[in-house]
Amino acid sequence: MGGSVGSAIPKLYARASGSKFWTDDGSEYIDCTSQAWSLGVGACHPFVMQAVKAQLDYFTHVRTNFDTVPKLLLSKKLAEIGPGDLKRVTYSLHGTTAVEGAMKLAMRNRPGRKYFVTFWDGYSGRSLATIDMTYPHPTPFLNYTGNKLRVPQPYCYRCPYGMTYPSCKLFCVDMIGKLIENSLDGQPVALLMEPLQASGGMIPFPKPAYEAIRQLCVKYDMLLIWDEIQTGFGRLGEMFGADLYGVVPDILIFGKALGGGFPLAGSLQSERLKGFEPGDHSFTFGHFPPSMVAGLATLKVMEDEGHLANCRKMGTFITARLLELKDRYEIIGDVRGPGLMIGIELVRDRKTRERATNEAVRFVEEGFRRGVLFGHSKYAGLGNVVKIKPPLVITEAEAERVVQVFEEVTEVMSRPASRAQR
Structure with missing residues (x-):
């Protein structure tokens, strides 16, 4: 364990x-762990528990192609609070499949490409698709993966280039572009990052780095994916890291705290992107009604309290x-x-x-x-x-x-x- x-x-x-x-x-x-970041509103919040108990008297499960009132209401609320034009929502039960969904969607929108750019010390999950993009992971499974370019992150306390911010002028961000140009045999699909690296060491970046990374994505025509599974829903003092740092990614992945202790994750996507094709990303329990209700209750508690x-x-x-x-x-x-x-x-x-x-x-x-x-x-x-x-x-x-x-x-x-x- x-x-x-x-x-x-x-x-x-x-x-x-x-x-x-x-x-x-x-x-x-x-x-001081919030049980893997999942209890932002605290354990067993009475309002969340009551809402879930009430839902159990109606139904507990439907296939993902059925709409339900909890799902529609939660989707509406997430679209309201989502940064910028992130108004489309996709759900899953846990963060790793949400990350994989974001990767699939990015590949749909950049067909023919295969590489993802990720940072040193980043954490993206432990499935076969995501474990390759997680900080050097002690695993025997890496021979199954490999379509990634891992680059040094703006870790100012331990600058990989031995420089000091701000005199460095964000040299590390410039180097990402040079590594892309000299290390890959094609254009990358996306840059996948956490706005603040959590599991890898609680590493924030200098605020100007976020916009610089966004512009880098524009330059190389790659999507920007923010994994906010651990930073989202108030952890940084704002609803999302995107709100705090003033940068809107193309895809924002969420999870953990939204469910108030119940499994719930997914992503918010730019309206500019092409959506999933049928069968791309659906799971038997992906739209679990009690979790949808828990998510609605969690957001209300956050606002009211x-x-x-x-x-x-x-x-x-x-x-x-x-x-x-x-x-x-x-x-x-x-x-x-x-x-x-x-x-x-x-x-x-x-x-x-x-x-x-x-x-x-x-x-x-x-x-x-x-x-x-x-x-x-x-x-x-x-x-x-x-x-x-x-x-x-x-x-x-x-x-x-x-x-x-x-x-x-x-x-x-x-x-x-x-x-x-x-």
């Missing part, structure tokens, strides 16, 4: 509510406290946001920035012993970033406890930073 925190939690998950869960022995924990504002407020609160700790402890190399998508990069030395990978594994374990479940980048033993991504409903008291535990664990594991290294 495994996941974003590495190995299985050594207790039975028994029940959950809001930002907390309890194990079979009665122990209480603050969940002001989750975006709370995300910005609590994100600012937690990040400010973490930056104070960074001034005191050498092990904290970088603190990244925005919103409640916070990554803390652990290092063994501030100057060399040597990754504290084993320490990150221990950090999550020590936090769990103290009643807070932190996340871990990549897989246990591969990443050195500790993740704080609680439900958007986290209270100030809960956020204070999270920071306290973070400080306790940091104190146990590290030594004070010298003034010269601050």
Whole structure:
């Protein structure tokens, strides 16, 4: 068993509510993983649960070629909140098939092409089609894949070109074009990216990079696909990363938090694109009615309870406290946001920035012993970033406890930073 925190939690998950869960022995924990980003409105939100229970009395399943009131209402709502001209909707039950759907749609609109451009440390899923575009993945399956060009991302803390932003003038984006021109035997289909790399290390890019990447896509006539499965529905303090960064992709993939704990994913697509042909992308349970109802209820809860504002407020609160700790402890190399998508990069030395990978594994374990479940980048033993991504409903008291535990664990594991290294 495994996941974003590495190995299985050594207790039975028994029940959950809001930002907390309890194990079979009665122990209480603050969940800073949102259970793989899926509980943005908190666990078992009463309004979401009531809506789903009501739907169960009508019907639970239809084939995907049947329209239902929940599906039509959710599609209408998503078209209303979708950035720019992203007004067409396609559904699936989980993010990986949503990513594959976006890839299929891109290939429909760029016939004859086969290559996708992706970033180092990106995460796109674990199916045979998507695993090839996920940060170097420890897998025996890569001989099945290969139609991708993986390029360095604008990772300013660890610039792959040894430069410093903004004096670099986004050299990394210019290099993407050169790599396309010199590495492929044809034009690429699309550039597939996360607006903020989540599983790969909570890596945001400089804001001007987003528009520069968009213009690069125009230059090479490739579609821009944003995977917002982990960033969408309020995680960054806006409904979508596209809203925050001011760039509208051709396809925006969503999932996880929309379902409020129920499986639901899909994509929003530009009206300029040619749609799917019959049979291109449909699945038996792809339009699961209880999930559609859960999605509608989740969006209403977000609006009624002001989750975006709370995300910005609590994100600012937690990040400010973490930056104070960074001034005191050498092990904290970088603190990244925005919103409640916070990554803390652990290092063994501030100057060399040597990754504290084993320490990150221990950090999550020590936090769990103290009643807070932190996340871990990549897989246990591969990443050195500790993740704080609680439900958007986290209270100030809960956020204070999270920071306290973070400080306790940091104190146990590290030594004070010298003034010269601050």
